[in-house]
Amino acid sequence: MGLKKLVKSLQQSLSGESNGELTSRERIEELLGEFEKKEKKLNRKLSEEKDSSKRKDLKLKLKIISVQRQKGMDRLHELEENSL
Secondary structure (H helix, E strand, C coil), X not given: CCHHHHHHHHXXXXXXXXXXXXXXXXXXXXXXXXXXXXXXXXXXXXXXXXXXXXXXXXXXXXXXXXXXXXXXXXXXXXXXXXXX
């Protein structure tokens, strides 16, 4: 799944557009796993890339992934606190 689709899916899950809390929690966890895979792949590409403009693009994508993962983890913590 592309980065744009991952971000869009996470945003939909975070905004509550999916059905039910459990489904939302499962979907967020699934998306966080996808972001983690994408992050590892981009880190590998970054370590091999020599072109500075491509490195800059990869770093930007990694930053986007980092921010989105943090949003997802924050939402999961919030859901856990609300279910207690």
